[in-house]
Amino acid sequence: MPIKILKQWENSFIRESVVETERSYRSVNQSQVNEREPVYVRNKSPLVRFENVRKSFGAIEVLKDISLEVYPGQVVSLIGRSGSGKSTALRCVNGLEQIDAGRLNVCGKNLHDKGVDLRALRKEVGIVFQSYNLFPHLTVAQNVTLAPLKVLRIPAAEAENLASEVLGQVGLLDKIHEYPEQLSGGQQQRVAIARSLAMRPRLILFDEVTSALDPELTGEVLRVIEKLASGGMTMLLVTHEMAFARSVSDQIVFMHHGKIWERGAPDILADPNTPELRQFVGSGF
Numbered sequence: 353m354p355i356k357i358l359k360q361w362e363n364s365f366i367r368e369s370v371v372e373t374e375r376s377y378r379s380v381n382q383s384q385v386n387e388r389e390p391v392y393v394r395n396k397s398p399l400v401r402f403e404n405v406r407k408s409f410g411a412i413e414v415l416k417d418i419s420l421e422v423y424p425g426q427v428v429s430l431i432g433r434s435g436s437g438k439s440t441a442l443r444c445v446n447g448l449e450q451i452d453a454g455r456l457n458v459c460g461k462n463l464h465d466k467g468v469d470l471r472a473l474r475k476e477v478g479i480v481f482q483s484y485n486l487f488p489h490l491t492v493a494q495n496v497t498l499a500p501l502k503v504l505r506i507p508a509a510e511a512e513n514l515a516s517e518v519l520g521q522v523g524l525l526d527k528i529h530e531y532p533e534q535l536s537g538g539q540q541q542r543v544a545i546a547r548s549l550a551m552r553p554r555l556i557l558f559d560e561v562t563s564a565l566d567p568e569l570t571g572e573v574l575r576v577i578e579k580l581a582s583g584g585m586t587m588l589l590v591t592h593e594m595a596f597a598r599s600v601s602d603q604i605v606f607m608h609h610g611k612i613w614e615r616g617a618p619d620i621l622a623d624p625n626t627p628e629l630r631q632f633v634g635s636g637f
């Protein structure tokens with residue numbers, strides 16, 4: 353697709369997201385989950401909807417009756433102790449794990465159906481991991497345009513423009529012709545984010561993208577994510593950076609023993625309802 357059309361599509365998508373993030377509130381009474389915050393009432397469908405999802409590895413049930421929505425333009429952060437099921441939930445969203453029971457709809461596709469087209473799904477859902485896995489023999493520009501060239505089949509003549517645009521978004525335009533080994537860890541992670549953006553995803557998943565970085569490099573990556581959030585990108589992220597989660601999220605979801613234990617607006621971190629979240633927040637995890 354020519355860049356101009358992609359751009360128009362992106363702009364209209366961002367406009368839609370802004371309209372959709374106009375929030376009206378109503379109180380909600382959810383039985384098992386500790387949810388004292390209002391829910392978003394929107395006209396459009398969520399991009400992600402978990403309905404009573406269950407997932408086990410062998411005899412261990414890792415996701416226990418998870419129900420969760422992410423609406424266009426929304427930023428939702430999953431927090432919780434190690435082993436609580438955060439990464440598993442995230443990986444289900446782009447089909448890296450298959451659910452055992454319940455329903456999971458992502459970008460209009462029913463992932464609980466057999467034969468769902470995962471290739472099509474992954475064009476729409478980006479994922480960024482802790483390890484950035486850039487190809488060392490390719491330049492930064494080649495790393496970010498590889499998938500658009502191969503998967504989206506953009507014309508080669510568009511690749512340079514696309515690389516400039518997405519690297520500009522992550523503040524690395526000056527590194528466009530360098531190789532990954534010439535970059536810091538934080539810069540490499542920003543290239544990985546640019547690589548994801550180059551596919552024009554409707555949704556990006558981030559799984560602890562700063563946890564392998566030295567503290568002084570963490571901030572630059574978090575700032576990029578914050579900028580994407582304020583540009584209207586829909587995001588589901590797993591993070592241990594509580595101050596960041598508090599500032600960037602529309603909703604915080606605290607997972608505990610495979611369940612959504614508590615969720616709500618970011619101020620649940622300052623004033624938890626459950627002893628488990630209180631302990632988690634107070635423990636420095």
Ligand SMILES: Nc1ncnc2c1ncn2[C@@H]1O[C@H](COP(=O)(O)OP(=O)(O)OP(=O)(O)O)[C@@H](O)[C@H]1O
Nearest residue numbers: 409410412414432433434435436437438439440441
């Ligand atoms: N592929 C797998 N095979 C078997 N068990 C798994 C697999 N993936 C995850 N698990 C188990 O599922 C549970 C939840 O793991 P998950 O990675 O989702 O936790 P997490 O909340 O992301 O933890 P962390 O904060 O350490 O990343 C853990 O007990 C883990 O050992």
Ligand SMILES: [Mg+2]
Nearest residue numbers: 438439440590
């Ligand atoms: Mg994890």
